[in-house]
Amino acid sequence: MSIFDKCIIPYFGTESISLDMTYDELRGFLKANSIKHTVDTWSNKGCDPEVPWNIIRIGDDISVFFAMGRMFKICFKNKFTGSLKNGIHIGMTISEAKLIDDSLLFDEDEELYSSSAGYWLEDNIETQCVECITVFIKELLDDDLFFSYQWAENK
Numbered sequence: 001m002s003i004f005d006k007c008i009i010p011y012f013g014t015e016s017i018s019l020d021m022t023y024d025e026l027r028g029f030l031k032a033n034s035i036k037h038t039v040d041t042w043s044n045k046g047c048d049p050e051v052p053w054n055i056i057r058i059g060d061d062i063s064v065f066f067a068m069g070r071m072f073k074i075c076f077k078n079k080f081t082g083s084l085k086n087g088i089h090i091g092m093t094i095s096e097a098k099l100i101d102d103s104l105l106f107d108e109d110e111e112l113y114s115s116s117a118g119y120w121l122e123d124n125i126e127t128q129c130v131e132c133i134t135v136f137i138k139e140l141l142d143d144d145l146f147f148s149y150q151w152a153e154n155k
Contacts, residue, residue, distance in 0.1 A: 008084045019074065019135070049147070051067050051152075070152040073135070076133045088100055089133075093127075097130055118136075119133060
């Protein structure tokens, strides 16, 4: 999976996968590069509006989230060896990450660390090491804007 071991760029993605790719574009990219993946669908039944999300899982390391065919979030975890431009990577301690990015704040509701630079970190409670790095579209920061899904319709 070395094609993905790249720099993670907030509000963008990586050098290979960008947040402006559509579902069909990413599937085509994966097929053209013979990269195995699976697809899950969350129906979001009972939500208002009831917009299903498709998730493309590339191994156990990358999960890419789509609504209405538009990408909105990429989660990097497990053995992903890429890093943010500031050097934060999977496996480093949260303490080390906070020394690099002093804007990291713990969100108790979401149980993750949020950076003003445009990414989220999830840690393992036992090891206190970064377990997941998530980048996303800016609209995801505003629930009203995100769940209006206008960002997906207007592209």
